[in-house]
Amino acid sequence: MQLHKYLPLPSDRMGTLWALTSIKDACIIEYGPAGTTHYGIEGFMQLNAELRAKLYTTHMDETNIVMGDCERLEETIKEVDAVYNPPVIFVLASTISSIIGADIENICENIQNEVKAKLVPFSGGGLRGDYTLGIKEVLTSLAMDVVKEPTEKLPKTYNIIGCNIDQYNFASDLKELEGLMEAYFGYKLHAVFSGNSSIQEIQEASKAEFNIVLRGEGIKCAEVLKEKFQMDYYFGAPYGFKGTINWLKGIEKSFSLKGNDLFLGRQMEKSRRLIMRMKQSTFTIKQFRGILSGNFDFVMDIYPFLMDELSINLTKLIVNHSGKDISHRNVVETMKEKLIFNPSEEAKEDLLLKEEPQIIFGDGILLEMGKEVSMMIQVSNPNLHQIQIFEGTPFMGFNGAIYLIEVLLNQISHNRKNLKSKF
Amino acid sequence: MHYEYRLDKLKKVSETETAKDIKQLSHAQFPGTHCPLFGVALTAGYVKDLFTLVVGTDECTYYTKTFTMERSNSIEGLEDNFLSFAINQDDVVFGCQEKLEKAIKKIDQEYKPKAILLVTTCVLEIIGEDFEAIVYAIQDEVKAKLMVVHTEHFKCNSHIPGIERSLEALIELMEEQPTKENAINIIGHRYDGVENTELLKLLQSKGIEINLVLPSSCSVDRIATAPQAALNIVTDFTAINLAEKMKKKFGIDYVYFDKYLSLDRVEKGYYEVAEKLNIDIKKEVAAYRAAADAMMETLKPVFGGKTFIYGNTPMLAFEFSSFLCEMGMIPKLIMARDLYINDDQYMKEINELGFDPYVTRIANIAPLQQIYGELKPNIYVGHENPRNLMERGIMQVTLDMVAKKLGFEVPMTVMKIISAAMNNFESMNKMTGKENHHAAS
Numbered sequence: 001m002q003l004h005k006y007l008p009l010p011s012d013r014m015g016t017l018w019a020l021t022s023i024k025d026a027c028i029i030e031y032g033p034a035g036t037t038h039y040g041i042e043g044f045m046q047l048n049a050e051l052r053a054k055l056y057t058t059h060m061d062e063t064n065i066v067m068g069d070c071e072r073l074e075e076t077i078k079e080v081d082a083v084y085n086p087p088v089i090f091v092l093a094s095t096i097s098s099i100i101g102a103d104i105e106n107i108c109e110n111i112q113n114e115v116k117a118k119l120v121p122f123s124g125g126g127l128r129g130d131y132t133l134g135i136k137e138v139l140t141s142l143a144m145d146v147v148k149e150p151t152e153k154l155p156k157t158y159n160i161i162g163c164n165i166d167q168y169n170f171a172s173d174l175k176e177l178e179g180l181m182e183a184y185f186g187y188k189l190h191a192v193f194s195g196n197s198s199i200q201e202i203q204e205a206s207k208a209e210f211n212i213v214l215r216g217e218g219i220k221c222a223e224v225l226k227e228k229f230q231m232d233y234y235f236g237a238p239y240g241f242k243g244t245i246n247w248l249k250g251i252e253k254s255f256s257l258k259g260n261d262l263f264l265g266r267q268m269e270k271s272r273r274l275i276m277r278m279k280q281s282t283f284t285i286k287q288f289r290g291i292l293s294g295n296f297d298f299v300m301d302i303y304p305f306l307m308d309e310l311s312i313n314l315t316k317l318i319v320n321h322s323g324k325d326i327s328h329r330n331v332v333e334t335m336k337e338k339l340i341f342n343p344s345e346e347a348k349e350d351l352l353l354k355e356e357p358q359i360i361f362g363d364g365i366l367l368e369m370g371k372e373v374s375m376m377i378q379v380s381n382p383n384l385h386q387i388q389i390f391e392g393t394p395f396m397g398f399n400g401a402i403y404l405i406e407v408l409l410n411q412i413s414h415n416r417k418n419l420k421s422k423f
Numbered sequence: 424m425h426y427e428y429r430l431d432k433l434k435k436v437s438e439t440e441t442a443k444d445i446k447q448l449s450h451a452q453f454p455g456t457h458c459p460l461f462g463v464a465l466t467a468g469y470v471k472d473l474f475t476l477v478v479g480t481d482e483c484t485y486y487t488k489t490f491t492m493e494r495s496n497s498i499e500g501l502e503d504n505f506l507s508f509a510i511n512q513d514d515v516v517f518g519c520q521e522k523l524e525k526a527i528k529k530i531d532q533e534y535k536p537k538a539i540l541l542v543t544t545c546v547l548e549i550i551g552e553d554f555e556a557i558v559y560a561i562q563d564e565v566k567a568k569l570m571v572v573h574t575e576h577f578k579c580n581s582h583i584p585g586i587e588r589s590l591e592a593l594i595e596l597m598e599e600q601p602t603k604e605n606a607i608n609i610i611g612h613r614y615d616g617v618e619n620t621e622l623l624k625l626l627q628s629k630g631i632e633i634n635l636v637l638p639s640s641c642s643v644d645r646i647a648t649a650p651q652a653a654l655n656i657v658t659d660f661t662a663i664n665l666a667e668k669m670k671k672k673f674g675i676d677y678v679y680f681d682k683y684l685s686l687d688r689v690e691k692g693y694y695e696v697a698e699k700l701n702i703d704i705k706k707e708v709a710a711y712r713a714a715a716d717a718m719m720e721t722l723k724p725v726f727g728g729k730t731f732i733y734g735n736t737p738m739l740a741f742e743f744s745s746f747l748c749e750m751g752m753i754p755k756l757i758m759a760r761d762l763y764i765n766d767d768q769y770m771k772e773i774n775e776l777g778f779d780p781y782v783t784r785i786a787n788i789a790p791l792q793q794i795y796g797e798l799k800p801n802i803y804v805g806h807e808n809p810r811n812l813m814e815r816g817i818m819q820v821t822l823d824m825v826a827k828k829l830g831f832e833v834p835m836t837v838m839k840i841i842s843a844a845m846n847n848f849e850s851m852n853k854m855t856g857k858e859n860h861h862a863a864s
Binding site for chain 1: 487546
């Protein structure tokens, strides 16, 4: 059923726009009715993100639709090129322009010689897939069309691929990763694809030593950079104490680095204390059951922390998009049974009734549906009401694990009366 | 190559005869106008027991829903009864009539709404999905009254048609009623607390009863009783079409009494209402007018000579600008959505006061950065990036809160806000050591 009481699944076009608009100095032109762009701009607030790019609409009238007249788009491209002199202009089709058959790629090709900026078309009009496809296409295109040959190599630097504004905690997580890499390896972050980044940083991404890919949508981007600039990459995101240690060790091994054991020792010591405290707090709780929702890689990566380290029995794992593009990871049998891809609203409501979770780690909609559940932590988008300003509340890394334990302990403390004892 | 946004591309007020004369300063628009679907989202949510089904792309339905959820969360008593039917590629190729009929029946059974507003969007209009035929086919099978609003953005320049059409659709819920002589409807008012406005406080003190406020305080059942009213007072131009239809269908007369700034127009509106309702309000109106006149005279020397750009307010662009001209201010550029009822008259007033500013299309702040230097405005009325204005020494005034007012309180609140903003701006300049009232350079 395509009927929704809450929100439909965001489209590929929405993902494209989300991935591009967080890049400072990126120039984006949308070929479609102005209302589409205006709505999109207001949508960034819901993601707790800033519009860092320069985003324009051409608007469209009946002449453009009936006669297929694309002069409006050509004039807009030439104008933006002349006024802002950007290195790249991203030209996006709207659903309407793609339905009427406006060939964005051909238009860009035809006028490429008349403008200084490199024109990068995105012809997906929002009916080909969900937002993850749009994000994947942008990341890949940045590697293919924007990153330049390196003029020099910058030692002890790396790029992050796949930190994007659709991820609920992207700003805090990015800061945590920077801190981790600095503290353990003494490495500095060079460019981010594409959250809170800039066109210049992305253009110069090839100067870094290697890439870290946080989500599957970024693998093709990393492959392109590997082929074009011989940059190796490491795939994975650090959640929980063990997960973070494994992640650091994985990077250490992949790139033959030597990390700071003293730093790691201190973190391990801290983790033992906090895990013990968490276990003491949940020891008396009967069947501490929970449901988790979010992007596929997020769910896969944070699951071992919540399930194994914190002993929360996550009975269902809801992935907020389709399961078409998950071949980059092996899913173990025990998780396969729990994973549900893009369930309907009715299915989610049934699930909440059937599973009787004591805690939801979810998106804003799941939290709204599960209002009766006493403990809820928002960990993913869509976001309805939560405002995120402070960039010191990560989910990733050692600090992410500590922060989540703190939030959990507080939730348990406030809801102790509602939790059944196993004794 | 240096590219210049040229003001001479624009027409001036004296040259603006049709909406086509309102030109864009640039091809690239930011942020661009809202679409009629947004107009529906602003309007239909107020009607209790009405469910709205938006049929469109993931994008159109997603953003409309996030807007209505957020809005219902922040406005007391406002329910979020918006549902979405998100179309897919197959629907574009093969149509979605059968699926839509199923969805409507499901809504009817599951939510039991008294009425459902079916809202089409751009893609549905392009593929030619016939919503009227859907209503015709299944109206007898569902209990809810079905209505249709079309919101394609490629045929218009703003969200206004969405508001107009949502209001017009409500006539289908109205039923013949015996007239209550002392009852009025307020139509077009989209804010709470209409009973606290100057206009309504005065009318109620004279024994006039508010039958209905459309859309901000009504329900499907209450709308059926709208024709009880002896008079409709139209407080926003978006409801004029509904008022005309109600006049034709139910014989209800109306007075158009918008959020006027001109004291003469406000006074005329009051007397027109009084005449139609056969009440005497001369004494009260004279007192209101005297207070407003006095404020105008006091502030004219303060406002006089200041240049301004009109960006946007909840009031009428040309009527508002005409009032500021009357206060001695100098208009440099007026941004307008379209040409609406009586705009020719307001534009004539601006010209007769000796001014002939440029006119450009609203919701495109991108090219303004270049032309501030040429226009050198002291004041920008409306929403713009405050930092851009501050850097150029331009004072910003936003007047959203005036939208809730009706009567002489509209111009008086506007004068108070501008005056307070001037004082603030002056104090800020003193604190930062900037020269007072310097224009953009």
